[in-house]
Amino acid sequence: MTSPRVLRGRLLDLTADPAVAGRDALRYVEDGILVMDGGRITARGPADEILPTLGDTPIEDHTGKLILPGFLDLHIHFPQSRVIAAFGTQLMDWLERYTFPEESRLADPDIARAMASFFLDELLANGTTTALVYGTVHASATDAFFAESAARNTRMIAGKSMMDRNAPDFLRDTAKASYDEAKGLIGRWHGAGRQMYVVTPRFAITSTDEQLEACAALTHEHEGVFLQTHLSENDREIAFVRELYPWAKNYADVYRHFGLMGPRALFGHSIHLDDSEVAMLAESGSAAVFCPTSNTFLGSGLFDRDRLAKGGVKIGLATDVGGGTSYSMLETAGEAYKVLQLRRQTLRPLDAFHMMTRGNAEVLGLAHLIGTLEIGSEADVVVLDARATPAMAHRMTAAAGDLEQELFVLMIMGDDRSVAATYVAGERVVRPR
Ligand SMILES: [Zn+2]
Known part of the structure; x- marks a missing residue:
């Protein structure tokens, strides 16, 4: 038996190609919970719905940060x-x-x-x-x-x-x-x-x-x-x-x-x-x-x-x-x-x-396994911080509440410093020093 790992933060993934489906392709939960167990994603959704089902399982708090597929x-x-x-x-x-x-x-x-x-x-x-x-x-x-x-x-x-x-x-x-x-x-x-x-x-x-x-x-x-x-x-x-x-x-x-x-x-x-x-x-x-x-x-x-x-x-x-x-x-x-x-x-x-x-x-041809935060998917996850550097945090003061601007800041100014955490098959990666 493994014990579930629970992340709290802003869940973001894409359920279709936005070039075809437009903004409907985006699935976003501002205060979300992602549950991973046995290497897979086993539950996901708004915190107020999922939290009451979890008992006293500890939560890794990434509030304010984006939780995406790896x-x-x-x-x-x-x-x-x-x-x-x-x-x-x-x-x-x-x-x-x-x-x-x-x-x-x-x-x-x-x-x-x-x-x-x-x-x-x-x-x-x-x-x-x-x-x-x-x-x-x-x-x-x-x-x-x-x-x-x-x-x-x-x-x-x-x-x-x-x-x-x-x-x-x-x-x-x-x-x-x-x-x-x-x-x-x-x-x-x-x-x-x-x-x-x-x-x-x-x-x-x-x-x-x-x-x-x-x-x-x-x-x-x-x-x-x-x-x-x-x-x-x-x-x-x-x-x-x-x-x-x-x-x-x-x-x-x-x-x-x-x-x-x-x-x-x-x-x-x-x-x-x-x-x-x-x-x-x-x-x-x-x-x-x-x-x-x-x-x-x-x-x-x-x-x-x-x-x-x-x-x-x-x-x-x-x-x-x-x-x-x-x-x-x-x-x-x-x-x-x-x-x-x-x-x-x-x-x-x-x-x-x-x-x-x-x-x-x-x-x-592997989107049924990886690349989304779908329930049943393999639990490879990255947590991103668009305010990771002083220049990014400063830039972000002009982008409050605008998710697409935040993603653009991440892709133009971001690098490994913006990666707050990585999970592989539900386990947090610890970088050897
Ligand atoms: Zn090459």
Whole structure:
């Protein structure tokens, strides 16, 4: 028997896409109670209704603060926590100069475990409770990541990177070895507790035809695994793909040809797409993942959200650390707003908070488990304080009672300092010092 955990505060989640349902998508209780037990949300509602049913169960008081579902980050690299803020390059040079040498260190499982541990603690400190995670080419490093995630009981989706060409020898696998290693990892971790697997060819450039075929086989042979890779991020990358696959209509056509598109496939960046590529993503039910801090940091380009949305493409939001510059989904939403400003598009606060929670969960097909504060959902929760810093508190004096302004302040000025608490499967996370 576990004992219930009871939170009091301002409950906020989204029950639909506000782009469709408008403000009706917002579910908000000013003085609310959230009850969590056995890893799930078991009750929720106004304090005056729920409190009398609770007897003398102790209450964790977050009055005045917002209680939301934990954030989801749909594209991030756990081995790159020391590559973040690496000066002066764009994608291809950045990989060669900074990223590949650093990723090679994770051949040592002790280093991998320490990296995974730091990374997961950092995500949780930022209120991110689920992420779609790239590992290195080393299967043992992805084992280490899953072991650390399992120890924290976080719902993480991770995979070993597959690269059998155009990468340094010390980071290269083969089509056969990568298939066998991924299969082993799926057997050990996919569906073990809260862990899930994502088949992870780094991108078309670093895989042979045989390896891309092996990726398709893995997704067909194992129920419920995801697929993630990079698509159309940078001009030099796109030109190289054209050289390597002269028969392909375009970059996306390579992935389509090898059977890698589908409702569980997520394509990071998807910036420079032609109309037929947009149609391929939409028709296959694949998702494009918007990584704003990475796209501006590496000078890759400006994601065209409206064009993809109009074309019927599912869109996720992500940090892409270490090309991305922040672990915070709040800061990421703020930077997404700025990128879209440059495109003469907009990101309303409700849409941003939907993307970070239920929207990203919908992209994964996991909104029945995570991304809302629905009764029965897994109890991953973040508590936010829009007055966390003096500048925020000062700004908030001009926003009293206006919830959408408060959310906007959080996404423009907020970061890990705005995260008052994080709960994973109903347990409060305590950050190791
Ligand atoms: Zn990436």
